[in-house]
Amino acid sequence: xxxxxxxxxxxxxxxQPFWSGYLCNRKIPTVYAMPLIQPLxxxxxxxxxxxxxxxxxxxxxxxxxxxPPFYPRLILKQMIEVGYYSLPxxxxxxxxxxxxxxxxSYTGFAxxxxxxxxxxxxxxxxxxxxxxxxxxxxxxGRVGAAMAAEIGTMRVTExxxxxxxxxxxxxxYLIAPRVIAGVLTLPILxxxxxxxxxxxxxxxxxxxxxxxPATYLKNTLDFMExxxxxxxxxxxxxxxxxxxxxxxxHGFNSKGGAQGVGSATTNAVVSASILILTFNYxxxxxxxxx
Amino acid sequence: MTSTMTSQTSQKNNQQNAQENPxxxxxIRGLNKAFGPKVVLDGLDLDIHEGKSLVVIxxxxxxxxxxxxxxxxxxxxxxxxxxxxxxxxxxxxxxAMEVVRQKFGMLFQYAALFDSLTIWENVAFxxxxxxxxxxxxxYTIAMEKLALVGLGxxxxxxxxxxxxxxxxxxxxxxxxxxxxxxxxxxxxxxxxLDPVMGDVIDQLIVQSVQGLGATALTIxxxxxxxxxxxxxxxxxxxxxxxxxxxxxxxxxxxxxxxxQFINGLLEGPIQFRLTGTDRAxx
Numbered sequence: 202x203x204x205x206x207x208x209x210x211x212x213x214x215x216x217q218p219f220w221s222g223y224l225c226n227r228k229i230p231t232v233y234a235m236p237l238i239q240p241l242x243x244x245x246x247x248x249x250x251x252x253x254x255x256x257x258x259x260x261x262x263x264x265x266x267x268x269p270p271f272y273p274r275l276i277l278k279q280m281i282e283v284g285y286y287s288l289p290x291x292x293x294x295x296x297x298x299x300x301x302x303x304x305x306s307y308t309g310f311a312x313x314x315x316x317x318x319x320x321x322x323x324x325x326x327x328x329x330x331x332x333x334x335x336x337x338x339x340x341x342g343r344v345g346a347a348m349a350a351e352i353g354t355m356r357v358t359e360x361x362x363x364x365x366x367x368x369x370x371x372x373x374y375l376i377a378p379r380v381i382a383g384v385l386t387l388p389i390l391x392x393x394x395x396x397x398x399x400x401x402x403x404x405x406x407x408x409x410x411x412x413x414p415a416t417y418l419k420n421t422l423d424f425m426e427x428x429x430x431x432x433x434x435x436x437x438x439x440x441x442x443x444x445x446x447x448x449x450x451h452g453f454n455s456k457g458g459a460q461g462v463g464s465a466t467t468n469a470v471v472s473a474s475i476l477i478l479t480f481n482y483x484x485x486x487x488x489x490x491x
Numbered sequence: 492m493t494s495t496m497t498s499q500t501s502q503k504n505n506q507q508n509a510q511e512n513p514x515x516x517x518x519i520r521g522l523n524k525a526f527g528p529k530v531v532l533d534g535l536d537l538d539i540h541e542g543k544s545l546v547v548i549x550x551x552x553x554x555x556x557x558x559x560x561x562x563x564x565x566x567x568x569x570x571x572x573x574x575x576x577x578x579x580x581x582x583x584x585x586x587a588m589e590v591v592r593q594k595f596g597m598l599f600q601y602a603a604l605f606d607s608l609t610i611w612e613n614v615a616f617x618x619x620x621x622x623x624x625x626x627x628x629x630y631t632i633a634m635e636k637l638a639l640v641g642l643g644x645x646x647x648x649x650x651x652x653x654x655x656x657x658x659x660x661x662x663x664x665x666x667x668x669x670x671x672x673x674x675x676x677x678x679x680x681x682x683x684l685d686p687v688m689g690d691v692i693d694q695l696i697v698q699s700v701q702g703l704g705a706t707a708l709t710i711x712x713x714x715x716x717x718x719x720x721x722x723x724x725x726x727x728x729x730x731x732x733x734x735x736x737x738x739x740x741x742x743x744x745x746x747x748x749x750x751q752f753i754n755g756l757l758e759g760p761i762q763f764r765l766t767g768t769d770r771a772x773x
Binding site for chain 1: 565583592600620
């Protein structure tokens with residue numbers, strides 16, 4: 202006979218006393234559980250629940266981006282936080298990526314006497330993929346984590362409840378300015394990263410590999426296509442949305458004090474990074490699949 | 492002549508009744524809230540009269556904060572009714588709830604000041620954001636409110652992290668009263684304060700509530716503080732109001748819950764939850 206799970210459950214009658222509480226017998230005994238299907242079902246339900254919560258959060262955040270009141274000063278502040286303060290880390294990542302790209306391409310292409318393709322490889326790789334993805338991952342680590350920590354701390358110290366009691370919607374005051382700033386700033390940041398990355402490739406090609414500077418620049422410009430840059434900027438805007446949304450979502454839903462804020466920060470960075478890589482593929486497919 | 496006297500007497504009686512039993516500002520009926528199997532509020536009924544200060548007392552984990560959050564619209568009750576000035580707020584949309592909240596002022600247990608804003612910006616926040624007041628006007632009012640809680644202009648530019656717990660509570664109180672709300676809520680106002688500072692905060696609460704003519708709801712388990720700031724006291728136990736009455740009646744009532752709680756007795760109808768069950772069984 203399987204146990205009866207209907208109605209209220211009286212632990213004092215049915216469960217075994219343990220320490221200051223009871224060991225609950227309500228869990229389905231293994232003999233009645235299908236050992237593989239049950240955890241799989243539980244995981245699926247949990248996953249769908251997260252997707253549902255995230256979708257509601259995202260749609261609420263988006264709707265508040267277009268509804269007044271707007272907070273231009275907060276948007277500007279967040280743009281400086283996301284863009285200006287991320288410039289050093291994104292710039293350094295871009296320049297070294299461009300330099301390595303030129304060096305590695307040379308090592309490979311020299312075998313086939315195809316060194317002249319190096320400007321092409323550098324510009325296409327940087328603008329299409331490495332610029333937006335690396336900038337996105339760097340900003341996810343820096344900004345996404347900071348947003349999750351800040352909003353998470355506000356949640357556990359009741360500052361978000363205080364916003365509600367002061368008749369201010371936290372979605373308008375906290376979430377929308379961050380999301381708008383992320384979507385607007387990441388493309389600018391990626392444009393800068395693209396330029397610095399190409400410059401990195403130029404430095405190595407000209408000063409180490411002996412390329413003629415004028416020829417290298419001419420080849421770079423000849424190979425550069427608008428669609429490559431545009432696809433990179435579209436990716437950047439999408440990544441900006443993902444990073445800020447994940448930071449805000451995990452911060453907003455954090456629980457349980459310092460540990461909860463820590464988990465929110467980790468989850469924000471991990472989920473943003475995974476989503477960046479996933480959406481990078483999807484957007485590439487959208488632009489370049491034949 | 493006799494009829495004039497009768498009319499005057501009746502008018503006087505009406506005024507007296509109105510003073511003793513002013514209209515209900517917040518009416519709560521059959522309020523239920525559970526978190527999974529844990530029932531926190533179980534058909535709770537409570538009236539809070541206009542201009543009166545009611546303190547809800549009760550042990551830790553009895554649902555005082557949940558009750559407050561339900562009234563503030565921060566938690567959605569499972570069922571029941573909460574009326575404020577006759578308006579039902581359970582099930583109200585976000586925008587409508589924002590309008591209702593403009594009547595509220597709230598002092599949180601740990602003040603919940605915004606870290607990134609200065610003291611005066613914290614106090615002026617509701618004035619600027621919800622009431623659309625200009626920065627200079629909001630600054631003037633913020634300074635007045637800070638002066639009311641005993642904090643001078645030199646604190647205006649500081650950040651919350653630079654203040655002591657007692658000072659932060661005072662700033663929280665200034666923020667709560669800044670918009671001159673109809674209803675003031677206080678969540679454990681004296682928690683974490685030394686007795687002297689607790690007394691100071693209580694006096695400021697009484698002054699603020701009386702000064703504004705506001706209705707006040709406080710949740711607390713500090714009996715000294717509850718006696719100082721309340722006109723009426725309600726005791727919450729097992730998801731229901733176990734006793735409600737005027738503050739002076741607290742010492743004369745024969746209610747066993749009140750008797751056990753205010754005397755801190757182990758014996759009595761209140762069962763402490765040492766067994767990990769979902770509900771106290773007293």
